[in-house]
Amino acid sequence: MREAILEERRGQVCVSGAGPLEMACNRDSLAGAVSQRACVFCGSRVVLYPIADALHLVHGPVGCAVYTWDIRGALSSGPELHRLSFSTDLQEKDVIFGGEDKLRAALDELIDRHSPKAAFVYSTCIVGLIGDDLEAVCREMTEKKGIPVIPVQSEGFKGNKREGYQAACKAMFTLVGTGDVSDVPPVSINILGDFNLAGEIWIIREYFERMGVTVVANITGDGRVDDIRRAHGAALNVVQCSGATLELAKMIQEKYGKPFIRASYLGIEDMAESLYAVAEHFKDVDPGIMERAEAVVRDELAKLLPSLEKFRKDLKGKKAAIYVGGAFKAFSLIKAFRHLGMKVVLVGSQTGTEEDYEELGKITDPGTIIVDDANPLELSHFIKEKDVDVFVGGVKERPIAFKLGVGFCDHNHERKEALEGFIGMYNFAKEIHASAMSPVWRFVPRRALAAGEKE
């Protein structure tokens, strides 16, 4: 590789501490880039798919449905209809004559067989082009079948994941406000932006319940249609993540006057702060709540902190790289690594905004490399340059890290351990320890060589 950075991409790579950070982000990827980014459909699908008692029908050629078939471990405590893959499997003649009849027939059959609480119909690239009137078909089927059949306008080319999140929020918002909220207590929230990977939302719910907060709807991890229908009854929306469901919180605020706060459940400070923020919000209605929140944090930390010590000892001074979907997650990860005595030397995201990157510039150590929408060459170049010990990323980054002889932790779809909550911090430390300290890296020629030179 002569030069890792495309001339046009210079603005999307910055170094922390070298003057004000002006990231030229939120751009479309360059044509020809080996981008790690995904599309609108992907964004919609990851947000809605955990709603376990809904039918999810992908209207398009078979590919889109296959690639999103049960790939995220979004766990459900009950129904598991979301784990099947339904596709209208459009064929050439449908592309020419339209796929509306097929869609109608598919919905007819599926709703009869599975009696879902609602149906989401995702449009893919091609549906946007052949001009199927998704809305009309959905309206018709809603009437015929007596359940909400909701179109998700997620044509892949209409942007990246973020537009997909918006389409998903719009779809969900059609459900909000249709359920009875007379029995919702005043100290109540919705948990937004958590997908219950490895059972995470159950951990968070339990903390809130210990504080005396009622959770009305999980949006969307272990989600249920009827809960979402009642979501407008909750007094507060607690929104996690860079914005997958932020739009929904905004819509609810606008229409139903219910405020939202942003939260993160990753790492010790952010987890505790999130609980405190919710307690703060309800302290007038429920004066004892702050104390209970403190008790939760105290109890959990008393268990957690001693257990982290053994990992810290080994990990102190090791170097980490982060490349995640949304930048918000990166903030929490940076703090989590500090707790382990580690240094973050490279941080990037697929879809960060200007403010995100400014913030990253502030909270990272000088010299940290910050990238937007990076390609594998850039990532591997910086990982080697910065002599990284462990890399946090998603499915496409894992083998790159391994090829470089560097540890890896999946902080995306394919996480196998809950990483949220206080227990999540323990799991995170353990995963990082398991990978960064693995003896296998000693057998990697490049690193063995480097270690030899150092001695």
Next chain:
Amino acid sequence: MLLRHTPKEITERSALTINPAKTCQPIGAMYAALGIHGCLPHSHGSQGCCAYHRSALTRHYKEPIAAATSSFTEGASVFGGQANLLQAIQNIFTVYEPDVIAVHTTCLSETIGDDLNQIRDKAQKEGKIPEGKHVIGANTPSYVGSHVTGFSNMVKAMAAAFATRTGHKNGKVNVIPGWVEPSDMEEIKRLAAMVGVPIILFPDTSGVLNAPLTGEYKMFPDGGVTVPELISSGDSLGTLALGEWCSADAARWLDANCKVPCMILDMPFGLKATDRFIDALRTVGGVSVPEEVMKERGQMVDFISDMHQYFYHKKVALAGDPDQLIAMVEFLVTLDMIPAYVVTGTPGKAFERRIKELTKDVPYECQVKAKGDMFLLHQWIKNDPVDLLIGNTYLKYIARDEDIPLLRWGFPILDRVGHQYFPTAGYKGGLRLLEKMLDLFLSRRDRDDPEQTFELVY
């Protein structure tokens, strides 16, 4: 459990695919293109497709998959993707420096009607393709055929783009392996070398998707068929196409355009198909089969004879791709097993006919469906169970639900490794299949047999 959603009663479905046994064309084109040395696959469409295909291949091979995308936006979907592709070609050659860019279309660019050839010519005229570098293209509309079709289309595009007939025969034999694992491609090369026939294998993903860990990230690993080899394939003595669905189109193209005669064979899985492959190699290469090869064959037959009673009349349900399934079904019949249900998502009545013919003497009416799905397969099983499942990882839902052992074989395998390294093709590969099947059957007995009949020796 998961598939409690599958009812036993089978009704005719026309509008709906449930739990597909196929995926879309572009991913096949991407996999094929990775089998050219120094090639960057390029997805002409929106970012999502490319990200999906890369992720899916990564999950199967546990390797980094580099591929670029035209990053379509709304504008491109209205005005066509020519500008995007031209810019992409320029950027790719500047930054990633591949020898070849292999472009495939997606449902989006197909529907818009972008003309790859014309765009490539324009890139050439505008000097965007550096001296000695190449851009090839294949049409892979996702709403036609399946991932297998996409693979075949890209392999044909390789031949069409490079193969040149100079009139001087090169003394080699083209072997088109089809969509098999890198380990299988390696095995095919090993067998050919043993038989003593020099071959040009394309595509060849060995050394690309089972590369060693060195501590360096190589966008273009060492393996893959080279451009000079592809060019020379037009001068070969003949072509052996392994698999009608994956490889025949390319072979026929070479036959028609370069006068390289072709033979369409089955993929060399199992005893008889491997026999035919070795025999064909021997014939086109004009050599005799050496003792070593016969020894490997003899070992396989020996294994079968030693343990045949445990295979006898075991019922199997299979899902996968046509070429693989045909070879596997034949193998099962050879072992006196019963291929009871066979499903592929790839369309093609010829497939159904071939399976019917292979199983005509089996004492069980084999159910077969092309353009079927795993939902249907599960329904069949619910009506009359089997002893073994063979297919990709998605079958694990059925395996768990019905408590049937699963032999992971095909694409994708998302939850195990080994397929990259250990072939199932050829005699050696056949031994591995036998070992795996036997282990599944006997582990079951060790687990399920009551204590009184629990046996030490099999």
